[in-house]
Amino acid sequence: MADTAPNPRSPWVILALIIVALIGGLGGWLLGSRQTPTEKAAIEEIVRNYILENPEILPQAMERLQARENGKQVASAGDALTAPFPGAVLGNPNGTVTLVEFTDYACGYCRASVPEVEALIAANPDLKVVIRELPILSPASAEAARWSLAAAEQSKFEAFHKAMFAAGRPAADTIEAAATRAGMDLDRARKVIAEPRVEAELKRNLALAQQLRIDGTPSWVIGEQLLAGAVGQKVLQDAIDAVKAGPKR
Incomplete structure (x- = not known):
């Protein structure tokens, strides 16, 4: 080994x-x-x-140390973390609170989080959700991620995002079915997918994930908090509320 x-x-x-x-x-x-x-x-x-x-002070100290280290990592990522690929946004594109989600279309936990994110958007009109495609589970999820970015170029990102997760695990037929359901121009999408900026975005997302020590999906960043896994709607809402409340004095 x-x-x-x-x-x-x-x-x-x-x-x-x-x-x-x-x-x-x-x-x-x-x-x-x-x-x-x-x-x-x-x-x-x-x-x-x-x-x-x-x-009990050791777990408490561990938690505080981890939060502090996460904050440093998030701060080091800077604006690159919250600046989306054009159009790859859910919720309010001009929102004052930004939630970043690293996701993979082959991830069952990511699929389960879709209605939770929708509920958060409905409850927080000022919420901007930046989706960072992190296709690490299969070659097919990487292809689905490319189509997702092509959907963003056509202003069809949200429709494809939902349709792709609803279609099940990514495969050639489910990806095309999701694109069709989202109302995408398939020929135009194939041209966009071949553009260097699409592959550059996926490499950028992977580099950000490595910088933040993210090794799974879904992973979330809001404010200085880094949350790993299917943490649930309440945890995410608490994090949103903390950002709205501002830094503790």
Whole structure:
């Protein structure tokens, strides 16, 4: 079996970082305050006992550290993350709150999230949903993603998006059926799909996903929050509400 690097988002890796931070912070404080060996040992014992008696602080610290790291990653992506491929938007294209979804047409969880996103759009007139095609599950899902971008060029993105998920797993026949149902000009779509900008968009989305350490779909970004998986409508609405409320003071 080939060696694999530790997943930087693994709970055990994060836990190790927390322990290192605690030890490092304690060591720096001890060095600065020039404690005697006896005093150092006493303080270390206090910290050890506190952690053992209050183990719930570790998951809490892990969660806070993960949120902080996610925020840094999202900020580093900049406007490239929220700037859509022209037309590849659901909801209000001029909305003041932006939800980014990384999706794959071969993903069952993505399919299940379609009505949840529709409900969020209905409940939040100021919501702009930027769809980033991330076809990582099959060659057919990559072809469906190309047709999706071609649909965006024809202002048929939402219609194709819904029709493609409703058609089932992507295949040559289901993709064409979804395009026809969406009212697309198929010949025009085939020309757009062959344009370099379509492949460039898919590569851009993959690069963004790698930068954000996204390895599955659906994945969501709103504000500084990065949410992985089928988190559900309520979690997404809470994240939307947090953005609307603004940063905590």
